Amino acid sequence: MRVTRTSQAAKIAAILGAGVLVVLIIAPWWAGRADMRLMGELFLYLALASLWNLMAGYAGLVSVGQQAYVGFGGYMLFALTIFAGFPPIVAIAGAGVLGALISVPVALLIFRLRGAYFAIGTWVIAEVFRLSFAQISALGGGSGSSLPVKIVRSMADGRLAREALSYWLALGIAFCVIAAVYMFLRSRQGLALTAIRDNELAASSLGIDIWWTKFIVYVAASALTAMIGALIFLQKLRISPDAAFSVNDWTAFVIFIVVIGGIGTIEGPIIGTLIFFALRETLADLGTVYLMVLGVVAILIMLRAPKGIWGLVRARFDLQLFPLGYRVVSDKVKGD
């Protein structure tokens, strides 16, 4: 017997994953423009979903107000490039820093609410952000504004290069978010969070300050979500309060992705994002019906298979592509 963290499946997954990553990196040389746009959007949703999953599936922070940070990040991109003259890339990083800063007082307030009331509290915050940005006339008030052509051009020479850059940025942030979530969940704090989720008793004996850990998760997720928001609106080139702080676009879809894929697993958001986009590409013409179908599927999964599609797969094959905990493996060569 020996204790190990990795598994054969995880090793194969890592090798395959590296291969897929290389193929994705060179996409500008093999994919069409429409495909690249779609994939760029997919990566941004993947990143949002992974962060929401970290909060809801591990830290017990169920938010229905992540659109607050998506919109905030988007607006910061516009403000920092237009008023401070930052290059877009710097402005994206700046949006992350400012997102972290603003999330601190927000967390101090809404952490006073428990459970489901916390969720609605996050929504109130998003509404406060939306209504506040609608009051700022320099950013277009209620009707919004466009990113000046000069700033767009400053990113890179030529449209192709710009599109490749924004694709790589999306791929890069998705990769960084998943890597960061994975590393965090393997850390002492991360394992403690998983332990709390699975067993209250274990948590109290770990002696880790749970409030502090949740706070760190919230602030980090907010910062990264703000950066994703900046990237989203760098692709869209236009921002308005309703689009920036849309609960459907930035929270409902993300929740459905995670629930369908499998909440509380790293693999879930990946599977969920792929399914979500496959469904969207086939059902998008149905408009509102598409959203209703998603809602029904999410409810059915929550009632019948609360661990989502990845949970079903894992229960059947005992697979774990991102090994988090330690496991005991019987060694067939020599036992002790």
Place this chain on the structure above:
Amino acid sequence: MDWVNVLVQGALLGGLYALFAAGLSLIFGVMRLVNIAHGDLIIFAAYMGLTVVTFTGLHPLLALVFVIPAMAIIGYVLQIGILNHTLGDDLLPPLLVTFGLSVILQNSLLEIYTADPQKMDAGVLETASFPLGELQLGVLPVLTFGIAVVVIASLQWLFYRTAIGRAFRAVSDDQDIAQLMGLNKSHIFGLAMALALAVTAIAGILLGIRTSFDPSVGGGRLIFGFEAVIIGGLGNLWGTLVGGVILGVAQTVGAKIDPGWQVLAGHVAFLLVLAIRPQGLFPRISG
């Protein structure tokens, strides 16, 4: 005098918010469920009222005769059919399932009624007013506030003076022991949701007479109801009325300063209460 008028109008508006909040407070009190679809159910009731009015030509307030029982039945079926299966130690299933319901409801309404704003015509009731001292009070806002007071007083009476209220409190205290008394908790929860949605029906109709509505505004009503609950203190029915009044006053004061600040001022008042007195003004339940 201008400001007194603003305060009075805000307080009367608070009656409507208290009606939004009462259903939310009731189901949380009985089964610790927070229904994210609550606001969309209010709007759903408004559309149901609109449909009844369109087909029968009844006055919107008389449409309540249909809408209240219909919403109550929907509440019972919803609770027995879906929501009871989500209740347990884990808070995610009820939250995510009601969130899914909210999206389904909103988009169904969009599919049936389109995104065009609608309004119910209540005739002279909408414009009628009467003088009180130097103030001119609208009949509809006063009526709404009066209904809110009656609804909350009735709920309070039901909760603390009747057998079904005893059952609600017993199940809320300890579900297992309540079962031993012959109480079927699924049925009791179903009744609680039926009652909550009956109140929602009243809220929806009054909303639909007062302002125009469209399928997207449910989330906002949920938030107003939720803010009134938290300001007033969890589990306190009269507290929700106070919470609603504070929220209403904050909004009209905000609107008086700048029309764009109406809703924002309400949120700020809520956040202030959360910062200074997170348990609300008159808490009854912890957690």
Place this chain on the structure above:
Amino acid sequence: MDEPLLQITKLNAHYNDFQALYQIDMSLSEGEVLAIIGSNGAGKTTLMRSISGLMSNASTQLRYRGRPFGALRADQVAALGIALVPEGRQLFPSLSVEENLLIGGRLGRKGPWSLENVFNLFPILKERRTLPSTSLSGGQQQMVAIGRALMANPELILFDEISLGLAPVIIKSIYEALPHIVGEGISAMIVEQDISKALSVSNRVYCMQEGRVSLEGVSQSISREDISHAYFGIT
């Protein structure tokens, strides 16, 4: 031979992976008082929870007047006429004394017990009827718990740890009230730590040990030696 009121056949019970009861066989005739004794963790409370429907069982493991009821919910079991006085009283804290009693009687089964008769049995409760149940002493709370079960006019009443945590003088008065209760034609199962008390009020006794029945006998004739063997597992 008369059909027993309650027949338990090969009853098993689990808490997740932990098995708490193994193949329990018991029977109780109409009008009989059974004592259940055994050390902590022997499975007595689990047995009470199983009979009252708080734990799910296979249908035929439990029969009432010959009718299988193991798969029924607790509220359906209550409607059959089986009432439980749970361990630690477990009154409803947001209900007054009188409301706790009234909720016990909400099934409306016919029988001798009414608010008035419960107040006659425990007069102190009448004085305290409007107080919150949590403001009462432990002994008074146990009276409310017993009264609450009686209000259902049960045919079979289960007492889980009837005297645990109560002052001796209270225990005495509760045991003095017992004959009035079972004298009204109610059968009973009494879980009790105090062996001599248990034997004095019961017709027959079952001793449980580690989830199994380790001894069964007639209360008046069973030997102390056998009991201590069955109780502590000393052989």
